[in-house]
Amino acid sequence: MKKVVVTGGGGFIGAYLARRLLQDGWSVTVVDNLARGRVARLADVIAEIDWQQIDVRDIDSMVSAAKGAEVIFHLAAVNGTENFYNHPDLVLDVGIRGAITAIEAAARCGVPDVVMASSAEVYQTPPVVPTDEMVPLMLPDSLNPRYSYGGSKIITELVAFNYHREAFRKVQIFRPHNVYGPDMGWKHVLPQFIMRAIDAVRAPTTSDIPFPIQGDGLETRAFCYVDDLVDGLLLMQRQGEHRNIYHIGNPEIVTIAETVRLLGKIFGRDFVIIPSAAAEGGTRVRCPSIDKMAALGYAPKISLLEGLRRTSAWYLANERPALEGSLL
Template structure:
């Protein structure tokens, strides 16, 4: 298949491109390089068609969708914190850019769209594990922007008669996640600080939990989402189904790093989700997949 990957030079996107190419697909990358890096694509640069443009530019997006069989839409500002600090600009990118992509793909007769949604859509609703039919109660503009993207996809794909699947990624970690970004994931930030011998700062009591999944598992699921035969459900959780506390994460990384690090606690973040882990029955059923990389091994990729 010919597959367009928006945000393909980024953390998840670059691993997804490698996975698609190994499976024999042709890959076109669409990325404005605001957070994506050419170095992320160094192993496959000669094998991808790179289009440097922004998803807010509808014409560039429509041109890049031409001739594609599927789109994996990863381009976004993937940060709760930045959406709180800059709600208008992130709305234009995350919601407006997604609408551009859905309309461009529909008008170019792209058969299937795979959209990277987020566990942030669930917010702090007490139901555990979080299932695809759990209420959506986002605590941030980012979460609402992802809910909006899911709505746009399910609505407009009925009009364009193509297929739409939203993958609700839980907490993704792994190589190429930029620890220098203030919006990076806690695992990469802790790993970077541990390598520097700096203390690991936990915001709050550390009892808050997350469902961490390695980026290579995410890339494999993205591949299966475009290759799936019968149309999968519109929404699927992508996670391990394992609940891990932030305290445990800090202890695991401090122990795994040669020099270790002191663990400290600071004030809790506003709008922080207390507990989160996924029900993954749909992922197992429709993609015949369970995450393969255990966290105690996956963190070694960061050290």
């Protein structure tokens, strides 16, 4: 079996990717220091995985983990909007030093292919929607800690394409757009909405339920179910070009208000949106162009309603852990 390394493999997308690679016959090494990742995400297949509980910023450990690999998928990062505001130093340190260490370890070990995760956050508020891969990247305000994540991903892309330029057979960047699904953590918009809905429907009332949100509800997103993301990522790695960038997402655009309405449909209640001031630095409009991926044969399959049903079912069955201050 060919060996693959997934950094951040205990994280949300990383765990889904690691599981799928196992199913496809790869020998999978997961690198994760468990600051945000959880072994439980892969508990049923952990005996089949080479789990390396190391920090992606540790070059000696990363070199040891990378030896003999055919591909490194570098996904390790500190994600979650709350973390961008509350832990920008850690977001930057893991994002930037982790990317440099991953590419350095790959070069030292002769790993031929490297795939690095970027983010839709590199655009902030894009001037063109749907947004293609050639829209200029943006850092609007270095004083706003929200941009710690987007800034670290811009640097990640520069590192991927400019460190050890001649060392690799294939280097690729993927920019995921608003990926969601079961067990994605607790510091993202959709889990917070789902938990708000769960708390609301458990309350003893039959009247319309107030549903507070940040912003006015007219902000738009294009949410991509995690299984569709993994399908696209593996397709990109197999058939995509060297030194290229690909959007992986779902072009099904929806307002935040419509997302809340769909949750009401799932939970069988009417939620009344209570708007408030938007977070400083938030993006009102986001939707990817996936034309480059479509040319490779990619097409997302899971509708937002179906994806929200699956995700809500998981959060209904799993209570939020009482770990104050932890990076989840």
